[in-house]
Amino acid sequence: MYKTHYCGDLRASDAGTDVVLAGWVHRRRDHGGLIFIDLRDSRGIVQVVVNPEDAPEAHAAASDARGEYVLRIAGRVEPRRQGTENDRIPTGAIEVRATGVEILNPAKTPPFYINEDADIDEQLRLKYRYLDLRRERLHNNIVMRHRIVAEIRRYLTDRGFIEIETPVLANPTPEGARDYIVPSRVHPGEFYALPQSPQQFKQLLMVAGFERYFQIARCYRDEDLRADRQPEFTQLDLEMSFVEQSDIWDLFEELYLHLARTVRPDLNVPSPFPRITYADAMRRFGSDKPDLRYGLELNDFTDLVRETEFAVFRGAADSGGAVEGICVPGGAEFSRKEIDALTETVKQLGARGLVSIAYTAGMEALTEESVRSPVLKFIGVDLARRLGERAGANSGDLLLIVAGAGGMPAKEPGSAGRVKPSLDALRRALAQKLDLADRNTLQFAFVVDAPLVEWNDEEDRWDAVHHLFTSVHSDDLHLLDTDPGSVRSNAYDLVCNGWELSSGSIRIHRREEQVRIFELLGIIPEQQQERFGHMLEAFEYGAPPHGGFAPGIDRTVAIFAQETDIREMIAFPKTKSASDLMTNAPTPVDPSVLDVLGLQLKPRTARDGQ
RNA sequence: GGCCCCGUGGUGUAGCGGUCUAACAUGCCACCCUGUCACGGUGGAGAUCGAGGGUUCGAAUCCCUUCGGGGUCGCCA
Numbered sequence: 001m002y003k004t005h006y007c008g009d010l011r012a013s014d015a016g017t018d019v020v021l022a023g024w025v026h027r028r029r030d031h032g033g034l035i036f037i038d039l040r041d042s043r044g045i046v047q048v049v050v051n052p053e054d055a056p057e058a059h060a061a062a063s064d065a066r067g068e069y070v071l072r073i074a075g076r077v078e079p080r081r082q083g084t085e086n087d088r089i090p091t092g093a094i095e096v097r098a099t100g101v102e103i104l105n106p107a108k109t110p111p112f113y114i115n116e117d118a119d120i121d122e123q124l125r126l127k128y129r130y131l132d133l134r135r136e137r138l139h140n141n142i143v144m145r146h147r148i149v150a151e152i153r154r155y156l157t158d159r160g161f162i163e164i165e166t167p168v169l170a171n172p173t174p175e176g177a178r179d180y181i182v183p184s185r186v187h188p189g190e191f192y193a194l195p196q197s198p199q200q201f202k203q204l205l206m207v208a209g210f211e212r213y214f215q216i217a218r219c220y221r222d223e224d225l226r227a228d229r230q231p232e233f234t235q236l237d238l239e240m241s242f243v244e245q246s247d248i249w250d251l252f253e254e255l256y257l258h259l260a261r262t263v264r265p266d267l268n269v270p271s272p273f274p275r276i277t278y279a280d281a282m283r284r285f286g287s288d289k290p291d292l293r294y295g296l297e298l299n300d301f302t303d304l305v306r307e308t309e310f311a312v313f314r315g316a317a318d319s320g321g322a323v324e325g326i327c328v329p330g331g332a333e334f335s336r337k338e339i340d341a342l343t344e345t346v347k348q349l350g351a352r353g354l355v356s357i358a359y360t361a362g363m364e365a366l367t368e369e370s371v372r373s374p375v376l377k378f379i380g381v382d383l384a385r386r387l388g389e390r391a392g393a394n395s396g397d398l399l400l401i402v403a404g405a406g407g408m409p410a411k412e413p414g415s416a417g418r419v420k421p422s423l424d425a426l427r428r429a430l431a432q433k434l435d436l437a438d439r440n441t442l443q444f445a446f447v448v449d450a451p452l453v454e455w456n457d458e459e460d461r462w463d464a465v466h467h468l469f470t471s472v473h474s475d476d477l478h479l480l481d482t483d484p485g486s487v488r489s490n491a492y493d494l495v496c497n498g499w500e501l502s503s504g505s506i507r508i509h510r511r512e513e514q515v516r517i518f519e520l521l522g523i524i525p526e527q528q529q530e531r532f533g534h535m536l537e538a539f540e541y542g543a544p545p546h547g548g549f550a551p552g553i554d555r556t557v558a559i560f561a562q563e564t565d566i567r568e569m570i571a572f573p574k575t576k577s578a579s580d581l582m583t584n585a586p587t588p589v590d591p592s593v594l595d596v597l598g599l600q601l602k603p604r605t606a607r608d609g610q
Numbered sequence: 611g612g613c614c615c616c617g618u619g620g621u622g623u624a625g626c627g628g629u630c631u632a633a634c635a636u637g638c639c640a641c642c643c644u645g646u647c648a649c650g651g652u653g654g655a656g657a658u659c660g661a662g663g664g665u666u667c668g669a670a671u672c673c674c675u676u677c678g679g680g681g682u683c684g685c686c687a
Contacts, residue, residue: 123678
């Protein structure tokens, strides 16, 4: 072994011990005579003192050392002199008096600082990811990730879950995200797809009788990326037989509370986790993953504005659209510029504009002089008062209202379908502006009773909201034929602080129910057989009732590490354009490789023309 | 695919039409320094401003294109 101890492990109790350490030069302080070296290894940092009088050769080597040089140092652990202790580091009570210093490997000056937490260009960080990972912040993140995954495995194993691997070379998913495709050499012209999730396999494991399965599974989706999305990501995939929704919620609430206690006991994690319906989440917050750390709830004003002469409001109400808004406590003081910025926020989400009404008196005493609004002359004091009353406004508050017209595609700018997303964005912008979200709180919640299907305008059909194996809420079975859009499913999410952490559902386990859903989704019998024949058949061999959940590991650890970007939790992440700046993946392959696979590339221009 | 932001010594920034023969901090190099811990002191090297084109007497600064990175909407069963 190169070393007898880890730098970061040494304590006052080790005083008097002879040690051999190996690590990197974190910092060097050369006093001409004495040289101090902060030596870093995977466990932490310790100060080494090299005195030319008691180790001239060691001193010479220490003189040559520079930042990030790899050193082996022999010496004795000694208590620091009175007054030179450093209580900012765990090893600060002691230091290592060097008797020998050996340079194991020199190092070029790194392209960025390893020893401080500065903001570095992402591009550079990704190119030299192995150096970025040396920095304390990422190092700690990766360690925390391990601790969480280890706890998950232990927790589930203790409860009788079995970890089972499923194939990475699988079949394409006909719906949902774009697949990553892998050509088959043995079957020219045929392809595997990398799994978007192990969905079908885990259900088949339930049919196989394991009852409690989990897996830390890599998943692949070829879609555009975000701060919380990578082309390959990890999920805790879990499935249980003979359970109801609340069994799964209870299991995961306990798991997440356990994780919080284990890795972040300092954070405030309110429990029990609220269970709110999808409909309530949308109505109150305009989002299916609301941040529940603050209020700023939405108010529906549509019924109040039918009589107004203000065309924007009335037009929206009359056309079956929506007029909704948020009351901002103390917001009456916002400047024109501030409101303009908020207007820009909602416009980017498809709102036509933002109507503001500032109140400088209570609703009971409201006059023309105590309402400030660009539209006051259209709506009048009376409507301003009724809107304020509905929203619970007080003197000094500001009402911000978005109107959207009905009768047009939901994703069209200015449509009623844009009102909720606009107000969701507005709500989050306001919370940030007013600093309403307590950084040290993790407010988890289950969002339940999600819709079964949603209408796809482009394809002119119903699409599954969760996935096509999701079972129907028993109260809504009668609506399946008449009003599919309002059918609830047994699907649920776990959300936290505005993040969607997990999705799951109770699955269909009977063939006839599955076929009925396939029919609703416009999958004809021939396709059912071709794509899902194995599932339908499996359901005929005694499939148990079952359901599951699949939290994103990257997002989960990001939440606990208080990072806003999952790239900070992944050792080797990809850029927004799904490339790896360190290894340069993806790359073209040699024509002979394509040849073996029976593939031929189209010229670039031909592909662009499609 | 749309919209938005960014790209200046190794790193982080400033400069936003002539005063830029590009500034500051830090890092780097050399010398001095025996108790520092973001050690200190003195001196020095180091970028033609992502790339290409254009406007102009003159461009890091304005315009266009392009590449790369990021944010966001669409998309993500």
